Amino acid sequence: MNRKIALVICFLFGLVMFLQYFSQHQVARSVNQAVLEYWQIIFAFTLLVGVASVIKSNVAQMRRGQDRSYRLVTLIGLVSMPLLALVWGIKADTPFMWVFENVQAPMQSTVFALLAFFVASASFRGFRARSVPAAILLLSALVILLSRSAVGSSLFPQLTGVADWIRNYPSMSARRAILIGIGLGSLTTSLRVVLGIERTWLGGRK
Amino acid sequence: MQWCFLVVAVAEQTPWFDLDKLTTLISALISISIVLYTTYHRSSREKFKVREIAGLKAVDEAIGRATEMARPVLYTPGWGGDIQRPTTIASMNFLSHVAEKTAVYDCTLVYPTHDPVLMAVAQEVVRESYTRAGYPDRFRRDNISYVTSSQFGYAAAVDGIISRLKPASIFLLGTFEAESLILAETGNSVGAIQIAGTDSTIQLAFFIVACDYTLIGEELFAASGYLSGDRSILASVRAQDILKLLIAILFVVAVIWSTIAALSGNTSDGWWRF
Numbered sequence: 269m270n271r272k273i274a275l276v277i278c279f280l281f282g283l284v285m286f287l288q289y290f291s292q293h294q295v296a297r298s299v300n301q302a303v304l305e306y307w308q309i310i311f312a313f314t315l316l317v318g319v320a321s322v323i324k325s326n327v328a329q330m331r332r333g334q335d336r337s338y339r340l341v342t343l344i345g346l347v348s349m350p351l352l353a354l355v356w357g358i359k360a361d362t363p364f365m366w367v368f369e370n371v372q373a374p375m376q377s378t379v380f381a382l383l384a385f386f387v388a389s390a391s392f393r394g395f396r397a398r399s400v401p402a403a404i405l406l407l408s409a410l411v412i413l414l415s416r417s418a419v420g421s422s423l424f425p426q427l428t429g430v431a432d433w434i435r436n437y438p439s440m441s442a443r444r445a446i447l448i449g450i451g452l453g454s455l456t457t458s459l460r461v462v463l464g465i466e467r468t469w470l471g472g473r474k
Numbered sequence: 475m476q477w478c479f480l481v482v483a484v485a486e487q488t489p490w491f492d493l494d495k496l497t498t499l500i501s502a503l504i505s506i507s508i509v510l511y512t513t514y515h516r517s518s519r520e521k522f523k524v525r526e527i528a529g530l531k532a533v534d535e536a537i538g539r540a541t542e543m544a545r546p547v548l549y550t551p552g553w554g555g556d557i558q559r560p561t562t563i564a565s566m567n568f569l570s571h572v573a574e575k576t577a578v579y580d581c582t583l584v585y586p587t588h589d590p591v592l593m594a595v596a597q598e599v600v601r602e603s604y605t606r607a608g609y610p611d612r613f614r615r616d617n618i619s620y621v622t623s624s625q626f627g628y629a630a631a632v633d634g635i636i637s638r639l640k641p642a643s644i645f646l647l648g649t650f651e652a653e654s655l656i657l658a659e660t661g662n663s664v665g666a667i668q669i670a671g672t673d674s675t676i677q678l679a680f681f682i683v684a685c686d687y688t689l690i691g692e693e694l695f696a697a698s699g700y701l702s703g704d705r706s707i708l709a710s711v712r713a714q715d716i717l718k719l720l721i722a723i724l725f726v727v728a729v730i731w732s733t734i735a736a737l738s739g740n741t742s743d744g745w746w747r748f
Contacts, residue, residue, distance in 0.1 A: 286502075289495070290491060290492055290495045290498070290499050291491060291492055292488055292489075292492045293488045293489070293490045294488060296490075310591075311591070314590040314591045314594070315590055315623070316590075317593075317594060317620075318589075318590030318593060318620035318623075319620075321590065321593060321619055321620045322619070322620055322621070322622075324616075325616045325619045328616055329616070335638060338634065375626075375627075375630070376624065376625075376626040376627065377626075379626035379627075379633075380626055380652065382656055383652060383655060383656055386655045386656055386658075386659040386684075387655060389659060390655060390658070390659055390662075390680065390683045390684045391683065393683060393684075394682070394683030394684075395683075443675045445691075446675050446678065446690060446691040447675060447691075448718065448721060449690075449691030449692035449714075449718070450561075450673045450691050450692060450695075452505075452692060452714045452717050452718060453560065453564070453673075453691065453692035453694065453695030453696070453714060454559075454560035454561070454673070454695070455505055455560075455717075456509050456695065456710040456711070456713055456714055457560035457563050457564055458563075459506060459509050459510075459710070460513075460706075460707065460710055461563055463510075463513075465513060465706050465707065466563065466567070466707065468563070468566050468567045468570050468599060468698070469557070469563055469566055469595055469599075470598070
């Protein structure tokens with residue numbers, strides 16, 4: 269019964285959201301706005317579920333002695349940040365902002381910076397001319413890299429035109445073909461969900 | 475009060491149907507009709523061949539490898555998606571199949587996510603899969619966990635899990651953004667067999683170089699039908715092919731039409747520009 273109610277709600281909301289897309293009427297826009305606002309409210313509540321899950325999972329694994337130090341840091345961070353915000357606020361020059369700017373932001377930047385090394389290592393593995401398609405990939409990458417670097421573009425100015433051609437024609441056409449496939453896949457998946465054919469999101473197939 | 479009257483007046487002048495979206499509506503209705511026809515019409519649902527997809531064939535091999543090595547399987551849906559995205563739904567379908575296999579082989583399945591809604595849905599999907607496989611007692615709710623909503627916090631958390639648990643197989647299926655290569659390269663460094671798929675064309679390039687198998691474009695959406703063999707889901711894959719054919723025909727006609735128009739000097743006629 270619960271599953272049927274969820275399917276009916278899904279179908280009705282799917283239908284309403286589909287219909288409102290084709291209207292600029294005030295009522296349609298209000299419906300869209302209301303649904304988006306409700307989504308935000310629901311998300312805020314689910315965040316509490318997420319935080320509860322983090323605490324429960326970390327405490328349980330600490331008791332089992334798994335990665336105790338990492339889990340302790342996670343729990344301290346989880347408790348201290350809201351505490352700092354509640355006691356001193358979140359304006360500039362508050363302890364919360366100090367921790368955010370001097371601890372959280374640099375840590376995030378550090379993880380993002382790893383990307384540069386990973387791009388290099390992945391490129392080194394990927395750009396090996398083992399076959400004809402791999403050789404074409406390597407050559408195209410070299411042309412694009414050279415044309416986008418100061419040295420390459422000054423030494424071989426004609427490469428810019430070749431690089432633009434690669435980006436605008438072979439690369440773009442392949443990308444658009446993938447995008448069309450993704451668009452059609454999204455359409456059929458959405459329809460399957462709205463019509464209740466696809467029920468995995470409810471926990472089961474049928 | 476005057477403001478309210480103004481809003482009502484404006485609302486009354488706005489038509490219910492936006493004529494600028496007429497072409498979109500017609501295209502949507504044609505697409506929906508084709509999907510409904512292939513799904514519900516009996517002869518259209520008769521057996522037809524689905525081409526082999528290497529990434530999907532490798533699922534059993536990946537889970538079998540993890541079982542033999544006594545290491546866990548890690549599955550993550552990426553940071554970019556929420557439950558509203560069709561890609562996430564497709565990923566959940568895939569997860570259902572993977573969970574069923576891990577239940578049968580008694581292999582640990584770890585699912586870290588950035589979204590508490592996804593966590594709740596994934597817990598239900600995995601629990602149901604374990605029950606369907608006949609091993610509900612092997613389901614561990616703690617293994618499907620929310621880590622953080624921050625993008626690089628999530629990347630760092632999943633990287634940490636990969637480094638410590640050293641999973642034998644990693645599934646990266648969903649909507650990924652800048653974290654895609656960070657996760658894929660870390661997975662590669664621990665020697666995991668990696669199966670990836672995303673709807674982001676930019677991240678696809680990273681997955682292709684860093685992962686063993688990559689589901690490109692619609693392959694991720696076809697996975698559910700391919701793995702489960704469900705006729706109604708496979709029928710919608712057929713609908714995708716019919717729609718692709720229609721789009722290809724439209725492209726060819728538009729190219730020929732625009733070429734003839736350009737050669738004859740008539741550039742004003744552009745019916746395909748909708």
